[in-house]
Amino acid sequence: MDFLGSKLKMTNKTLKNIKNKALSLTISGALLCFGVTNANAGNLYDYKEKGLIGETTTGLVASTSKNTSAEVQALIQKINNQRIEKYKSIAAQQNISLSVVQKLAAKNIYSQLPSGQYFQGPENNWLKKD
Numbered sequence: 001m002d003f004l005g006s007k008l009k010m011t012n013k014t015l016k017n018i019k020n021k022a023l024s025l026t027i028s029g030a031l032l033c034f035g036v037t038n039a040n041a042g043n044l045y046d047y048k049e050k051g052l053i054g055e056t057t058t059g060l061v062a063s064t065s066k067n068t069s070a071e072v073q074a075l076i077q078k079i080n081n082q083r084i085e086k087y088k089s090i091a092a093q094q095n096i097s098l099s100v101v102q103k104l105a106a107k108n109i110y111s112q113l114p115s116g117q118y119f120q121g122p123e124n125n126w127l128k129k130d
Contacts (some may be wrong), residue, residue, distance in 0.1 A: 008109060047072055048061075050065060051128075052068070053121055053124060054117065056119075058099075058103070059083060059106040060080045064118050067096070084098075087101045113129050114129070115130060116128060
């Protein structure tokens with residue numbers, strides 16, 4: 001590969017990294033808004049602390065148990081609806097697929113997840129964060 005070709009390849013890779021970091025910051029900002037604007041954030045945090053709700057690999061929340069109360073199910077549905085709307089908005093703004101936004105959101109959520117809370121593992125099993 002000639003010098004110009006290698007520089008062009010490096011530039012494309014650098015631009016992709018910058019775009020991914022910008023998208024990651026956009027998603028992080030959106031997730032922070034959930035904590036501030038969501039009236040149910042306190043309940044969500046409480047249920048997550050009790051191990052009743054965990055974070056999934058798609059940036060959504062789910063029950064960690066088969067025996068979930070109607071109240072917890074309703075909260076999960078409400079939180080997920082809000083998240084999906086935000087993810088759709090980000091996907092449209094960034095001109096990328098919803099699934100990419102959800103995967104990046106899940107990574108960001110995991111990185112900020114406090115010790116002792118549950119997250120979905122690669123085989124869809126529930127794991128407790130150390």
